[in-house]
Amino acid sequence: MKTKWLEVELPIILVELYELLKSSPYSDVMPKGFDIFEFSKEKIDGKYIEKNVQVELVVTPFGDKNEIEITTRL
Known part of the structure; x- marks a missing residue:
């Protein structure tokens, strides 16, 4: 498992950042977005998924051709 921690200083308050992230949720319809686990006064805990x-x-050895679809979420 690979984890990236990010600490930033932004010119907006945490609630505004949370609202921006929440407005771009990950789903099967949207192939990239954010999954927010926790929000408090001090931090936002979540992940970016693509x-x-x-x-x-x-x-195959018999000459048959098959297409295989591989889906990964990063």
């Missing part, structure tokens, strides 16, 4: 779909063509 869906990546790759389609690979696999040829």
Whole structure:
């Protein structure tokens, strides 16, 4: 598991940042967005998710071709 911690100073208050992040939630319809776990006066705890779909063509030993869709969320 890879984790990135981010500490920033912004010219807006934490509530405004929370509202901005909340307005871009991750879902199957939106392939990238934020999943907020916790919000308090001192911190926002969440993660940024980006869906990546790759389609690979696999040829079997008998010459049949199959497409395999691989979905990862980063």
